Amino acid sequence: MNLLIFGLGYSGRAIARAAIAAGYAVTATTRGKAAAEPGVSLIPFDAAEEAIAAATHIVTTAAPDDQGDPVLARYRMAIAAAPHLRWLGYLSTTGVYGDAQGGWVDEDTPPNPGSERSRRRVEAERAWAALGLPLAIFRLAGIYGPGRSMFDDLRAGQGRRVVKPGHMFGRIHREDIAQGVLAAMARNAAGIFNLADDEPAASADVVVEAARLLGVEPPPPLAYDEAVKTMSPMARSFWAENRKVRAAKTKAALGIAWKYPDYRAGLAAVLREERAQGSHQ
Numbered sequence: 604m605n606l607l608i609f610g611l612g613y614s615g616r617a618i619a620r621a622a623i624a625a626g627y628a629v630t631a632t633t634r635g636k637a638a639a640e641p642g643v644s645l646i647p648f649d650a651a652e653e654a655i656a657a658a659t660h661i662v663t664t665a666a667p668d669d670q671g672d673p674v675l676a677r678y679r680m681a682i683a684a685a686p687h688l689r690w691l692g693y694l695s696t697t698g699v700y701g702d703a704q705g706g707w708v709d710e711d712t713p714p715n716p717g718s719e720r721s722r723r724r725v726e727a728e729r730a731w732a733a734l735g736l737p738l739a740i741f742r743l744a745g746i747y748g749p750g751r752s753m754f755d756d757l758r759a760g761q762g763r764r765v766v767k768p769g770h771m772f773g774r775i776h777r778e779d780i781a782q783g784v785l786a787a788m789a790r791n792a793a794g795i796f797n798l799a800d801d802e803p804a805a806s807a808d809v810v811v812e813a814a815r816l817l818g819v820e821p822p823p824p825l826a827y828d829e830a831v832k833t834m835s836p837m838a839r840s841f842w843a844e845n846r847k848v849r850a851a852k853t854k855a856a857l858g859i860a861w862k863y864p865d866y867r868a869g870l871a872a873v874l875r876e877e878r879a880q881g882s883h884q
Contacts, residue, residue, distance in 0.1 A: 607654045609674045610664035614780050619643050621781035630654045655681045662692040667723040690791045691738045693731045699724050703846035710795045710852045718840045739787045744773030744799035749876045753813035764810045767827035771803040773848040776863040786857035799848035802865035809866050
């Protein structure tokens with residue numbers, strides 16, 4: 604079993620580690636210099652032809668740009684003709700569902716992208732599906748884990764406790780991303796899979812819990828109407844949409860339960876791992 608990962612970033616590394624543990628030979632592409640990952644063969648993005656020809660499974664983590672999907676732009680023909688390829692996995696985003704005005708969406712909800720970034724994602728999903736190969740589309744909620752969580756903002760003195768009543772965000776720990784992708788690979792599962800934990804929550808609640816775990820005072824509440832004045836355009840686009848994401852169908856289809864079903868369990872695990880590694884006290 605040969606897995607090729609396009610993009611050895613935050614989620615890609617977690618998937619690579621899980622795949623190696625499951626017995627896959629793993630190759631990953633990089634642009635520029637990327638830190639080595641034990642057991643992973645790193646290759647330049649522009650030299651992936653041989654790896655594509657050898658791959659039984661491909662996972663792509665690359666985001667589309669204004670020119671479309673970068674992997675398909677470079678390797679569409681090679682992937683379509685790959686002789687051993689059994690399965691493709693594409694990491695997308697729950698942003699494709701757009702604004703549900705606080706309501707629930709699930710794997711059967713039609714995409715309704717509200718931003719240019721999300722529209723590009725929908726177009727990329729369709730472009731990968733057009734290859735006609737077994738394809739799992741993973742729609743990811745907000746990704747967090749060691750080195751990428753509210754702890755980092757609080758430690759840097761940049762945490763903000765933005766309050767917008769009724770507004771919820773979905774999240775997914777990077778280890779649960781890896782778990783979901785590996786389960787789909789093992790089954791050659793195709794279709795739409797939501798990778799979002801079981802408890803959508805207000806951003807302010809996550810900030811308060813992270814501060815509690817760190818043993819520090821949480822930042823004072825800040826009304827959204829004030830906070831939005833200094834937000835980046837990307838942050839404003841996230842806050843402009845409000846949805847709760849169900850993943851029950853995904854978990855049933857893949858035979859999994861989340862390791863971290865809510866932000867409380869996930870944050871506690873992040874802090875344990877960071878302290879075990881000695882990166883933070």
